[in-house]
Amino acid sequence: MSVDASQFKNALKLWASGVTVVTAQSEQQGLKGxxxxxxxxxxxxxxxxxxCLNQNTDTGAVVLEQKRFAVNILGTEQQNVSNQFAGGATQEERFAGVAWEAGENGAPLLTDAxxxxxxxVVDQVLAGTHWIVIGEVQKVVCRGGDPLLYYSGAYRQLSGD
Incomplete structure (x- = not known):
């Protein structure tokens, strides 16, 4: 029995998740996110x-080339940042107006995350259309706040205390 893409996507919409922006940088290709x-x-x-990074993305290509990257966990006030780094925007448009600083490994750290x-990068596995990239965390910066969540095609927030 085969599952078609729309059935699969509909099932995955029912999985609530946090939202991140993966960033990397190279001298030749510049900022990626x-x-x-x-x-x-x-x-x-x-x-x-x-x-998991689509194998056709320029961000994924730089992550695998440079073997270093950052994962920025977004907060509730960062829906616009999530939208800006998604879809068809150019890399220059993605970083426009977003505060960041270079981490020790050179990857951009979003300062409001x-x-x-x-x-x-310690391992990478090609699975279908995506690279599963395993990264060893070398430095963590925690700033606090409430997470930006994504569920059923929309942004959500935690409720209650």
Missing amino acids: MTATSFSSVSVDPPQILV LASLECK
Whole structure:
């Protein structure tokens, strides 16, 4: 039995997730960034995360070329940042008006994000249309706040205390 793409996408809409922006930088290709909800912790010791990046994205290409990147966890006030880093915008448009600073590994850290994790690539696996990139977290910056959530095609916020 085969599942078609629309059935699969409809099922995944029912999975609530946080929203991140994955960033990288290279001298030749400049700043790169993209919105990603396919992000998860992998291990505490050593500290590792994974992110899934479409193999056709320029951000993913720089992550794999440079072997270093950052994952910026967005807060509730950053819906516009999520939208700006998604879709068809140019990389220059994505970074326009967004405060950032270079991390120790050179990847852009969004200074208004809840947290930024600087990572080095330790493994990559091609699975269908995406690279599963496992990064070892080398530095963490936590700023606090409430997370931006995505569920059923819309942004959401935590309710209650």
